[in-house]
Structures are given as C-alpha cells and as structure tokens.
Amino acid sequence: MIARAPRTARRIAAVAVAAIAGLSGCAPPASYLGATLPQPCAAHDVEGCLGWMVERDLSEAELGLYGDTALRDYVQGIADRLATGSLLPHAPRIVITDHDGTYATSGSRIVIARPTIQRLDSEAELAGVIAHELAHIEGHHAVVSLFGPPPDADPLLLRRDAEAIADERAVALLERAGYSPSAMARALRAVLDSEDEEHPLRADRIAHVAVLAGHRTGFEGRAELLAHLDHMVAGHDSRLGHRVGDTWVIAALGVALDLEAGDVIRGTHDVLVVRRGRATLAFYPIGAPWAREIAASLTDRASETRRLGRITIGTMPGPDTPHPAGGAAGNGAGDAAGDGAGDGAGDAAGGPAGDAIGDADAATPVGKLARAVRSTLPQPLAGTRVALLERPHGALVIELSGRTLPELALRDATADELAAAEPARIVIEHAIRAGAAADALICEGRLLDDPRRRVAAGEPLKCADRALDAHELALDFIATAAP
C-alpha cells in the first residue's frame, strides 16, 4: 500500500478466512454476507474467491464502495494500460472506496480510495499510485503481509523492502506504459502525509523514485484526470454524515440526530462519537447483512420495530460466545436509541443470524473461521451495549457507554436536511490569471488544488462546489453544539 490503511490488514485477513469458510469441503455455508458464494469459491479458486469477498466486505459490511461506474472504468483503463508492461497476464480489478486506504489485496484487486484520487493532479500520478499497487501484486508481496514471514525473518525489514520495490518498480511500469516516470515522485508527495514503520521514510521514497525517473518524460494527462473528477464527491469519508445546523444527518441511512447544547461530536476515521452529558455514544453505519449477523449474536437482546426501523438492543458477546438460541428481555436501554416510545423489552429477537457462515457450529472448522471473520469486520467490542437501527439501505450501530443513557431522539431526516447533507463535489474551473493557484481568482475558499501550484491562465483547477466543513476536510475532527 502507498499509505497505511486502517483496516487493510484486518480486511485481508477477513477475506482470507472467509474464503476458507466457503472453500472448506465439510462446510455447510454457501453464502457470505448475504450472497451465495460464487463459482470461484466452489471451484477452489482461492484468488478469485478472495477477490469477490473483498468487494463483498467493502459493500455489505462497511458500506464503503464508491459507486461511480464511469470513474471506475476510467481507472480500470489505466490499470489495463500499466498491466501490459508487467508480469501479470491480466490487469488487476480496480475497486474504488469512499474512505481512506489504498492497497493491493488478494484476488488481484487494487482498492483505491476516492480521497486519494482527489489529491492527485494528473492521470500519470494516478497511474503511479496504481503501478505501485500493481507491483505488489506482481511480486506476490501480499503473501508476506497476509500470512506473515517465517519466524526467523524481520517482518518490518521485509515489509519496507516490498514497499521500496513497489515504488521503484512503479517508475518502470509508468515508463513502459508511456506515462511520465517523474509523476511517481509527485504522486508520493501528494498522498503521503505521515510516516510509519512499515514504509521507508517519505523523503527517501520520493528521492529514490525521482532519481530513477531522471528527466524522462511521457504522458501527463492532467486534463484527462480532471475531466473524470468533475462531480466526484470531495472531502473525506462521507458515510459518517454531515452537520446541518443543529442536526447531524447521516444521509446514507436517511437518519437525523438532533444535537443538544453541550453535545461534543468527534469523528475518528470511521466512527462518530457523541458525548452527551455523562454518556458517550459511538455511531457508525454498516451494511444490512452484517447488521443482521451482529444483531442475532447479541446477548440479552431485545428488538422491536418502530417508525424509524427495527431496533435491536443487546450486549456484544465475546469472540467465543456461540450464537444464542433466543433473546432475552431488554433492560431499558431501548430509550437511548429510539423515539422514546418503547421500553426496550420489545419482542425477543430469536432466529438465525441470516448468513450460514455466522451460524456455523462453533466446534467445526467453519465455526472457528466464522469467529475469525467476525473479529475483522466493523463491530462493537465484546461486552459493549449496542443498539442496532436497521434502515432500508444499511444499519446504524450505536455503541452505548457511560453511566447514563441519554434520549437520542433519532428521527428520519427531512428532505431539506438530506439535500443539505449532500457531500460536496468537485467542479473544474479555469484560472482567470496565471500564477499560484491561490491567486487564480477562482473558487475562493473552495480550492482543492495545491494553492502553491503554478498555473497558466485558463488552466483547469479542482474546486469544491461549496465550502467544505472542517469535518469534511479532516479524518479527525471535533465539534461542539452551540448552546
């Protein structure tokens, strides 16, 4: 991966383990996250099965896919072009996600983040990012990260070797595909904003690829990239929602949370945390199939159907707790998540988890694997009190903690709120005068390009269609509701 992805390792492991469940000869399950396992899984095509599950995980557990077909096709075309100069018989499949984290994964998939694409300035730079990941696939580097090296090897050293090789190999792949090799250094400069121990130092990476590229030139394709970014969602992960006045609106689920004076809202990567009084609640949306599995696994669970949707409240079990056969009465926590009408006792939620993998007997290999799968998908920690609100397009997980449980008064978002919560989008505007992008006399306060970038008059620039809020610009943000 070019930059560290929060869930990459977990996701890779999940996919690997999930694949096993499907491939196991003695395994009853024929589905994964609500879908029947495809032919590659039945045919013991591990790579093909893993790739399918990567996408299933992103779409059905994390609600993380960015569904712009035209953009995906464009990026796929770049990968196809790069693959012709590689060792691979065919190009990896491109998957675009709505959240941060770009990486190569098993099943010959390259997962590329929409926010990463936003940061790049030309098709050649985008090709550089893809070439880096493609080199990981070429070199079978995923095997090292997935399974870990033998005990006598230094895993970090091997990891850094693989990253450096992928950077350097990407320069060669760019050149073979006719792209400007020097774009690799610019791509790294654009997307790397932190150091970690698994990668060589940022400055070293950029210097190495710059030297390798030399002064060779090739296709840049700035206009081509920008043409495809026009109307792409801008800013960071939009799944957690947006603040609209005194309301937090999670547009993906059509849910609104009215903020109260003194509420503190904090976003960290993929969780929205709301502190209200002495209570702390963590929110995040997940896919419906995964939500059903979590709901069925809760202990002391109770559920009822309200105007807002089906709400299940219970306690997240430990990794070894088998699925309970039936539910138990609630303890009053129901007030926290609903509209105040219920008492949490509701109808006991029995029944199966919905997916065969999740239901597998804990004593079987599949059962053990199912536990491993569950441990890698987004879910509350064991022992956490949880409310799950099912909506037509997914579910909202609410982790409840603190000594008291506040009234949340979740409700359907209004049409106006949903419109206001629409994420900002990129619009391409053209510089009125030459100079630094910041002085180009366009999109003031909405510029997404590097303000120091030198532009000619008439040159296209990336702007947002509206000013971005702080929480749209940063992965971590904190906001307080005004009294």
Place this chain on the structure above:
Amino acid sequence: MFNRISEVQVIGAPRDAVPQLAVLEGTVDDPDRTERVAQLALRDLRSRGYAAARLAVSRRTRCGIGLDVHVTLGPRYRIASITFDTGASNTGASDTGPSNTGASNTGASNTGPSNTGTSGTGTSLPGREAGTGAPIDPLAALEDSLGTVNTVGGVYIEYRMKRALTELERRYRDAGWLEATLGAPRTRYFADGTIAIAIPATAGRRFRIGSITAVGASPTARAAVLQTLGLHAGDYYDGPSVRTAIERARKKLDRWVELRTAIAGDRPRVDVEAIMDTGNTGDARDTRDTRDTRATRDTPAPREPRP
C-alpha cells in the same frame, strides 16, 4: 546515487516461479535487498512443495546491471503420511487415553494428526479445541481447509508444523494432559516425491481437579463463589471450563475473583483456588505461596447436585 537493475533473467524456470525476484527489474540495485528477496523467493518455492529447490542470483555489470536468477526446482514433494510416534512407553492408557480428552476432532487442524488416517505407529491425537479463544492463523486455516499444507497430500512446511505442534501441545495441556509433549517432527523424503513425517508424542497422565477452595471475603461469599463455580473435585481438569467458571462467578456475583491453580504434589491433581476481593484490592491480589495456602485449605468443595 544508485544504479538501476535493467534486466532480470530467470534461468531454469518460468519467470512466474520467482515473481519476487522478477519484479526487481527496473528497481534500485541493492545487493543486500536482493539477497533477502532471494531468500523469500526460495521459501515461497519450498512452501509450494519444491523442498529441494535451489536458487542462485548473480549480477551482471556489462551494459548496465542485470540479474541472472538460476532456479532448480527439483521434485514437487507431497506429504504421504503423518504419524505420531508414541514409543513403547506411551500406550495411551493413562487414565482414559489421549483420544478421550473431549476436544472436538475437527479434521482441519494444521497439526493434521487427526485427519491423516495414517497414525500407524501411535495414538491419534485430537485436533484443536474449539472455544479457547486463541487467534486463528488465517494462512493455517486457509491451507487446512484446502488441505494444501502439513496434511496428507499437501506440502510440508517445517516451521509451521513446529508452531502448530507447540500450539497443540499447549491445548493438550490445557485439556488436562499436563505432561504431554510433542517432539520435533522427523521427515523422510522419497524419490517418488513423497514425504513421511513422524512426530514423537508422549501423552503422560491426565490430571483431575483436586481441591477447589475460595479465599478472601466472607464465608458466605466464599460459599457462593464455590457454588457458582460449578467445578467438581475429581473431574478431569479442563482449562476452558475452569476459566468459564471463574468468568461466570465474576459476572453472577459482581465481584472480583481471581483464579490460581497448582499441581498437587506427585498426584495427577490440579488444585483450584478462587481468590476473592476482600475490599482491599492490594491484599487480595498479593501473590502468596500457592502450595502453603492449599495446604491449609485442602478441603473438598461443596458440590452442586448433578443434573
């Protein structure tokens, strides 16, 4: 300043046999790194069954830097048998024998002994137990299910087998076989591309629960803990059950309870002691000599009526 590897030639095998080295074409010439990559590539070959594979990398410096990768794959070996060699001293007759630990035979452990069907010289040991909460190695799980590694018909990876045996030994002990040992696997390679693996195994005695006592807190609280634990002196010791019992007691009684176990002298008995919070956490958590404590409290635990 550095040089670039302009070409990688793979001799003796297809390029995709050593992809780790093939992708060095176009990268910086770093001999130390190349050596590490070569080691990885060789391990990868061996993990695919080419146990006798050899690999040598030489550098050419004429007309730029080039790498020549000489590969000798050799036969692709598959495991023909895995046996547990229990030797004459271990008849599996200690108590009820190692195959009756109650652990489920999943047929999928990468230790493989239970599903080899070839335990001709020794006792078949159970596979991994369910419900112990130990993390599952994705690779092991994948390859176990596919039957590709460390199972009959699969390839042999020694370090993984050793790691798996260590885990199996731990689980075996956790199931009450406190003297169980599994030695380093012995391998024999045959010209027809097969491998026979023998694993020295000793089961030893199976331990039972000796005394069950509670210390700290009030007599009433101690009695409640003992009742809640639901453990019975004389039952086979089973780590997961004991831990579950402690967890149950903590939850039900809503108080801090710590577990301490000790082997009771020469007898195959494990004494279990529940240490309770006395209200002074520091006192309760101190580490007294277990054997001394046991000596003064070696009374059978009250038993709940059995269902």
